[in-house]
Amino acid sequence: MTAFPNSGFLSEASDRLRDMLSALATSVSLDRGEVLFEQGDEGDALYALLEGALEVSFLAMSGRKLALSLMRPGEVFGEIALFDSGPRTATITAAEPSRVLRVRRKDLMEQIRKHPELAEDMIRLAGLRMRWMGAQLNEQVFLPMPVRLARKLLLLANQQDTPSERIALSQSELAEFVGATREAVSKTISTWKRSNVVEASRGGLQIHDFDALRQLAESDLI
Numbered sequence: 001m002t003a004f005p006n007s008g009f010l011s012e013a014s015d016r017l018r019d020m021l022s023a024l025a026t027s028v029s030l031d032r033g034e035v036l037f038e039q040g041d042e043g044d045a046l047y048a049l050l051e052g053a054l055e056v057s058f059l060a061m062s063g064r065k066l067a068l069s070l071m072r073p074g075e076v077f078g079e080i081a082l083f084d085s086g087p088r089t090a091t092i093t094a095a096e097p098s099r100v101l102r103v104r105r106k107d108l109m110e111q112i113r114k115h116p117e118l119a120e121d122m123i124r125l126a127g128l129r130m131r132w133m134g135a136q137l138n139e140q141v142f143l144p145m146p147v148r149l150a151r152k153l154l155l156l157a158n159q160q161d162t163p164s165e166r167i168a169l170s171q172s173e174l175a176e177f178v179g180a181t182r183e184a185v186s187k188t189i190s191t192w193k194r195s196n197v198v199e200a201s202r203g204g205l206q207i208h209d210f211d212a213l214r215q216l217a218e219s220d221l222i
Contacts, residue, residue, distance in 0.1 A: 002027065002101060005048050008076035009129060017121045020111055021046070025101040030054075030094035039091045043081030045104045049073050052098025058090045066173055069155050070095060081105055083126055146188045148178040150217035153198070157207060167205045174205070192216070 003022045004010055010018055030036060030052070037043075039058050054071040068090060071077065077092070082105055112119050152174065157165050169177075175185045189205065192198045197213055199206045207213060 001025075002050065004101060004103075005050075005074045005076060007074050009046075009079040009125060010048075010076050012128060013125060014118075014121050017118055020115075020118065021103050021108070022101075024103045024107045024111065026103075028100050028102050030098045030100070032094055032096050034094045036092040036094070036100065037078075037088050039088055041088045043078065043085055043088050044106070045078060045102045046076070046082050046108075047078045047092075047103075048076045048101045050099045050101060053095040054098055054100075055093045055095045056090050057093065060173065060176060065091075066169065066176075067156065068177075079125075079129060082108060082122070145178055145180045145184055147217060147219060149174065149180075149185060149188055150213050152177050153205070153207060154210075154213060154217055157210070164206055164208045165210075166201070167207065168203065169205065170203055171200065171205075 001022055002025065004018050004025065006013075006018065010021070013021075025048075027050075028036070036047070036054065049071050050073055052073070054075075056068040056071060056077075057065050058068060060066050071092075078088075080086075081088075082103075085105060112122065153167060156167050156169070171185045171189065172182045175182045178185070186200075189198055189200050193200065195209075195212065197207070197209045197216070199208060
């Protein structure tokens with residue numbers, strides 16, 4: 001039996017709940033480019049990434065696929081499906097050969113009915129998830145746009161021991177991510193370019209100084 005990671009949604013789960021999830025889990029292997037689930041699919045399972053890397057993407061209003069982030073081993077995702085079988089809000093695709101653990105909602109609910117004391121643990125975890133989502137909403141509403149942009153660029157970047165990295169998103173698409181106008185994003189990028197933090201190119205953005213970008217992401221006074 002492979003244990004579920006003690007991270008993300010499960011970082012504050014009881015040992016008993018984590019053991020139950022591990023006992024219910026099945027292993028799923030994915031080849032590079034294989035889709036685990038698509039945006040709009042019915043949510044029916046919780047997942048944990050054990051090996052490889054998974055791309056998180058969604059379809060923008062323009063119809064173009066936008067990559068949101070790249071998940072690495074240890075990340076737990078899809079937990080909303082344990083409480084609500086509504087549609088998935090993003091597509092998960094293997095960026096390289098990967099292996100995940102999967103726990104289906106129906107199997108978990110069957111165990112919760114047999115062991116109702118574990119429902120309290122699940123409710124507590126749902127509350128923590130709601131608090132996290134509230135914090136994300138507050139960040140989107142109250143943080144200055146340049147801070148939101150810096151944080152989004154860091155989230156999209158792999159940062160794998162490279163001095164610079166290209167993000168293949170246009171300024172209009174970045175504006176969609178941070179809830180701002182294209183003009184505001186363009187003005188911010190032009191300011192950062194003068195300090196050699198980033199450089200705009202056709203259909204993308206090159207990050208030159210990750211340390212400076214991290215400082216911008218942590219500031220709330222910009």
